[in-house]
Amino acid sequence: MSDFKERIAAELTAARSRSIAYTDAEDDLLVRQHSPLMSPLVWDLAHVGNYEELWVLRQAGGIAPLRPEIDDMYDAFRHPRADRPSLPVLGPGEARHYIGGVRGRVLDVLDEIDLHGPDPLHRDGFVFGLVIQHEHQHDETMLATLQLSGQAGLVRDGDLPPAGPPGPAEVFVPPGSFVMGTATRPWAYDNERPAHRVELPGYWIDRLPVGNRAYADFVEDGGYDDPRWWSGEGLHWLRHSRAFAPLFWRRDGGRWWRTRFGRTEPVPMDEPVQHVCWYEADAYARWAGRRLPTEAEWERACGWDAEAERALLHPWGDDAPGPGRANLGHRAARPAPLGAFPAGASPCGTEQMIGDVWEWTGSWFLPYPGFRSFPYPEYSEVFFDSRHRVLRGGSWASDPAVVRTTFRNWDRPARRQIFSGFRCARSARPEEG
Numbered sequence: 001m002s003d004f005k006e007r008i009a010a011e012l013t014a015a016r017s018r019s020i021a022y023t024d025a026e027d028d029l030l031v032r033q034h035s036p037l038m039s040p041l042v043w044d045l046a047h048v049g050n051y052e053e054l055w056v057l058r059q060a061g062g063i064a065p066l067r068p069e070i071d072d073m074y075d076a077f078r079h080p081r082a083d084r085p086s087l088p089v090l091g092p093g094e095a096r097h098y099i100g101g102v103r104g105r106v107l108d109v110l111d112e113i114d115l116h117g118p119d120p121l122h123r124d125g126f127v128f129g130l131v132i133q134h135e136h137q138h139d140e141t142m143l144a145t146l147q148l149s150g151q152a153g154l155v156r157d158g159d160l161p162p163a164g165p166p167g168p169a170e171v172f173v174p175p176g177s178f179v180m181g182t183a184t185r186p187w188a189y190d191n192e193r194p195a196h197r198v199e200l201p202g203y204w205i206d207r208l209p210v211g212n213r214a215y216a217d218f219v220e221d222g223g224y225d226d227p228r229w230w231s232g233e234g235l236h237w238l239r240h241s242r243a244f245a246p247l248f249w250r251r252d253g254g255r256w257w258r259t260r261f262g263r264t265e266p267v268p269m270d271e272p273v274q275h276v277c278w279y280e281a282d283a284y285a286r287w288a289g290r291r292l293p294t295e296a297e298w299e300r301a302c303g304w305d306a307e308a309e310r311a312l313l314h315p316w317g318d319d320a321p322g323p324g325r326a327n328l329g330h331r332a333a334r335p336a337p338l339g340a341f342p343a344g345a346s347p348c349g350t351e352q353m354i355g356d357v358w359e360w361t362g363s364w365f366l367p368y369p370g371f372r373s374f375p376y377p378e379y380s381e382v383f384f385d386s387r388h389r390v391l392r393g394g395s396w397a398s399d400p401a402v403v404r405t406t407f408r409n410w411d412r413p414a415r416r417q418i419f420s421g422f423r424c425a426r427s428a429r430p431e432e433g
Contacts (some may be wrong), residue, residue: 049099129187152262158332164339202428234279278413290424295363303405315346357421365410395419
């Protein structure tokens with residue numbers, strides 16, 4: 001097996017190890033639905049195996065279906081999450097046996113396949129990148145489900161570096177054009193393509209994500225009670241949800257507390273705020289006299305090297321993330337303190353744009369000019385409906401294989417069970433350039 005194929009095999013193993021770790025629990029917890037927003041964990045477990053069978057074994061390998069009778073049950077577009085508990089899904093033991101059998105055959109296909117041939121599914125191992133990223137995305141979904149379960153002792157934690165020294169609150173990005181998206185990243189999704197040039201006026205963007213202390217100031221200033229800060233849809237969400245603070249926060253004894261994976265702890269004021277929806281992020285930005293950055297502003301600040309006139313894979317360059325650059329891959333079960341990764345700064349000086357929390361932007365999820373669906377329209381195209389907002393950057397729960405400056409995530413603006421936060425921006429005044 002070539003070195004490239006060995007790297008793919010290692011990535012497949014890493015993703016599967018996460019799936020197994022997050023479902024190493026009592027059967028009752030795995031089959032129960034902890035929120036109508038989420039699937040039972042056992043559905044996610046079998047789904048990643050079924051997806052792998054569909055794309056690697058059948059589409060790329062030409063292998064006859066192993067369990068065609070379960071395809072409908074694990075089709076995410078046929079069965080909304082709220083309905084999945086009623087399906088006759090595979091039990092935990094049967095699901096583990098099924099995905100193990102699929103994986104053995106997948107490695108056989110990897111050993112035999114030509115990764116340099118004309119088939120776009122095969123070329124550069126795209127189909128393997130597809131299933132690796134898909135599984136890591138479901139692993140992050142599993143972590144969100146485990147948080148909603150409220151049970152302690154299921155998710156490991158870890159150590160993180162301390163907060164960084166004080167620095168400027170915002171950085172200036174001068175007017176100019178940059179190349180958005182990619183034409184060269186072999187495992188990039190269709191919605192990241194094609195690369196295209198975008199012209200932007202000058203703007204300011206926060207050096208760091210909005211932190212818990214700043215967000216608590218918004219809450220304590222009556223931010224959730226003042227309709228001035230909320231859009232019409234935001235007010236509707238606010239009244240329906242009865243939200244008063246980020247999800248999992250509560251006030252007691254004169255201080256803020258949060259529940260994190262079944263344990264209650266004081267809210268760390270030096271961390272990026274997490275578990276806020278788009279409406280909350282938008283309201284905070286209005287209160288602060290700011291706005292959310294557009295998707296283009298976010299990407300330019302994250303990964304455009306103006307001096308070299310090229311887009312970077314990560315803010316610091318094309319090297320892989322390391323422990324001194326970003327909080328990724330479930331290093332710890334929480335965001336890192338603000339300013340903890342100065343070595344991960346972008347060329348314009350922003351920090352922590354990769355990892356820690358997904359960052360809401362002000363943009364709808366829409367196709368780039370010249371978009372072409374590949375390898376199936378249900379991954380991206382069906383969500384180009386002006387009902388999903390773009391998030392960028394990945395979270396502490398995102399694997400490095402899924403995170404790059406061009407990666408686009410999206411969700412409905414009311415969602416806050418995800419590991420989401422934000423940073424603010426503002427347009428430059430004429431005298432600022």
